[in-house]
Every structure is written in C-alpha cells, then in structure tokens.
Amino acid sequence: MEKQFSGQNQKKLGLSQFVQAIEASRTLAITTKVTELRRQGKTIIDLGAGEPDFPTPAPVCDAGIQAIRNGKTKYTHNAGILELREKIAAFVNKYGGQYQPEQILVSAGAKQSIFNALLAVCDPDDEVLVISPYWTSYPQQVKMARATPVFLQASERDHYKVTAEQLSKAITPKTKLLMFNSPSNPTGATYTKDELAAIADVVAQHDIYLLSDEIYMQLVYDGLEPVSMAMFPQIRSQLILVNGLSKSHAMTGWRVGYLAAELPIVKAAAKVQSHSTSNITSISQYAAVAAFELAETELQKMRTTFAERRDFVTQRLRSMPGVSLSLPQGAFYVYPNFSQYFGKKYQQKTLNAALDIADFLIDAAGVAVVPGEAFGSNENIRISYANSMENLAIAMDQIEVALKKLQ
Numbered sequence: 001m002e003k004q005f006s007g008q009n010q011k012k013l014g015l016s017q018f019v020q021a022i023e024a025s026r027t028l029a030i031t032t033k034v035t036e037l038r039r040q041g042k043t044i045i046d047l048g049a050g051e052p053d054f055p056t057p058a059p060v061c062d063a064g065i066q067a068i069r070n071g072k073t074k075y076t077h078n079a080g081i082l083e084l085r086e087k088i089a090a091f092v093n094k095y096g097g098q099y100q101p102e103q104i105l106v107s108a109g110a111k112q113s114i115f116n117a118l119l120a121v122c123d124p125d126d127e128v129l130v131i132s133p134y135w136t137s138y139p140q141q142v143k144m145a146r147a148t149p150v151f152l153q154a155s156e157r158d159h160y161k162v163t164a165e166q167l168s169k170a171i172t173p174k175t176k177l178l179m180f181n182s183p184s185n186p187t188g189a190t191y192t193k194d195e196l197a198a199i200a201d202v203v204a205q206h207d208i209y210l211l212s213d214e215i216y217m218q219l220v221y222d223g224l225e226p227v228s229m230a231m232f233p234q235i236r237s238q239l240i241l242v243n244g245l246s247k248s249h250a251m252t253g254w255r256v257g258y259l260a261a262e263l264p265i266v267k268a269a270a271k272v273q274s275h276s277t278s279n280i281t282s283i284s285q286y287a288a289v290a291a292f293e294l295a296e297t298e299l300q301k302m303r304t305t306f307a308e309r310r311d312f313v314t315q316r317l318r319s320m321p322g323v324s325l326s327l328p329q330g331a332f333y334v335y336p337n338f339s340q341y342f343g344k345k346y347q348q349k350t351l352n353a354a355l356d357i358a359d360f361l362i363d364a365a366g367v368a369v370v371p372g373e374a375f376g377s378n379e380n381i382r383i384s385y386a387n388s389m390e391n392l393a394i395a396m397d398q399i400e401v402a403l404k405k406l407q
C-alpha cells in the first residue's frame, strides 16, 4: 500500500516540529494574493512589495552580461570574489568601519547574511532582542537559529525608535544579540547619529552582539546623511554589520548582501554558508562590483524620487480622517495607524485588526498593503511607496473613497 504523507503530529512522514513552529512569510503571502486576483482579471495596485520599482542601473546589467560572455560562470571563493570584497570593505570603511576584505562575507541577500550571523553566534538558550515593529523575518530567523526572540516595543509617539534607557532595561543576562535596523522596515524610523551613539554606548556596556541591519542606510530623506554603526569604535568587537545592494541599487533579484564583523564571526558565518549555499551567483558578484562604481548621482536620482513620493503619500494619508502616522525619514515605507476604523463594518464584516483593514483595502480599494501583524503590531498597515506617482495617486484616491464606505 502506498504510504500517505500527513503533515501534523505524525512521527515518521510528517514535518519537523521545528519547521511547524516557523511562520510563513506574510509579505510573500500578499504577493501571492495579488497574483491570484490579477489572474482573475482584477486591477490591483500593489503597495505591498518591498522592492524599488526602478530598473537595475544599465552599467550593472552590462557588467552581469559581460561576466557571462567572459566565462565568469564558475564557483568563486565561498565568501565572494576578492574584487567585490575589496569594494565592500572600502564602502563600509567610508562610513567609519575598519574592515579588511577577509572580514567581509558576501551572501545571497542581506537575508542570508542575517541568518548566517544568527547561526554563527546563537545557542539554544540565548535570547535575541528584537525591536518591534520589526522586519518580518527577524523573529522567524531567530527561531530557526534555535534561539528565542524577545520583543522590545517602540511606540508611534516616539516615532518608533527606542531610547538608550529603554534598551538598557530590556537587556538581561540571557540577551545574546540586539537586532537593530535603521532606517526601519516597516516604520521608516531613522535614528540620528546622536541616537545611534546612545544605543552604541548601551551595547558597549554589555556582553552582547549588535546586529545592525543597514540595508536602507542610503535611503534617507530630509537632509539626513547616511550613518552606520561602524562609526563607533567602542562596539567594534560586538558589531555584526549587514548591508546589501537590493534596496539602494534596485538589485533585489541579483541577491547580493554582505556581512562585516570581527574575523572569528566572519569565519563562523562563512562555515555555515560553505555547507549550505557556498558562493552567491558569480554573475551577480561581477554586477555588484559595477554597482559600487556607479556615480553617486545615479543613486541620488532614486533617492529624490522616493522623497517626493513619501511627501505625497504621507500628506494624502494625513488628510484622511482617522488615520495617524509618524513621518518616516528613511526606507520606502509608511506605517499608518488605522485603529480608529476598528469596529466599523464593510459588507457585514466588522474590522477588528490590521489584517481586516488590509483585506478591506484590497477588496474595496483594489490596493494591496501588508497588515501590521506581519511586523508585530495589529493597528497599522505597511504601505510601500516604491511605485509610480501615478499609481500612488490612484491608490490614495481609492483608499479615501473606500474608507467613506465604512459604517
């Protein structure tokens, strides 16, 4: 008789307890829903996706094509080609780091860099402090590293930033690592240099690692300059710096991320990578070298466009009754609070959580957003303004009209 596969609670042919405790990515779930609705012929404006709508700059694409033509299509060094690691080290050092190319590990996106780092330093009894709202993958990755996520709440009133004092109180003897992300996905909260210094000082007083995810570092507005945790010598031995080209260079599909840290950490993370994926695609590495050679004006153009869109979307949302928001100063997300609409009804269904608001917006306004539950809060939705001004204008009009339908 053919053996049956049955998922839960089955000892032999079931899934591991471990994987059943991991939640599927909710942001990817939205993408799936949008694809399905579009297949049914519905027009949906997707403000859920976390990626720049710009094409990858032409010189970067050309470098990738050249790499193929030149036969650069074989395995490379596990940590990435030296030329790329040199570029990365130079970039990180421009912002205060003091890293050698051997202290850089190139991975398949910042996502893999974070995972490698967690596996490299966490043991099963360890706790990882995650500032909430958080990027959706942090707690799941912590669990996959067999450690425990512990949440530290940042409030809308404080523009979703935690203070040094809050952090001090949250650190316990079990804390192994602080997960830090500025500018933040999903809130766009961006710490100033002084605020970063205060956080760094607290970290320096404790025996913990600081994983600074700086993937949105170059996307800052209102005259802010990109700043990195690498500039604080007091935390050099504790810092695991993560960055990548996905967001700043519109290169999400190329999968280029990296980690910079003290040598033993990099070696440990490289060991993890060497047994799982090995080097990232050789072609992407050559494209990434070209990305680091791009003129600053190329990136500035994208930044200016994002800033205009942010201004437009935040103004429109603020003009809608019952919607509150903290002005995001980085990344390309707005995180408005819609809890004033809780208790209202749409087609007999009462809205009680961000999940309901997101469902309502996709059904009544044809606009896809990500519900805050994906990021640890159930009153907000994440709107990505990495979309054309034309689409953003239609989306805001449609949201405004839809909200008026609520009873």
Ligand SMILES: Cc1ncc(COP(=O)(O)O)c(C=O)c1O
Residues within 6 Å of the ligand: 050, 108, 109, 110, 111, 112, 135, 181, 184, 185, 213, 215, 244, 245, 246, 252, 255, 256, 257
């Ligand atoms: C905060 C944050 N970190 C890391 C990543 C991963 O980026 P990638 O793996 O494309 O480099 C993302 C992507 O959405 C993100 O928002």
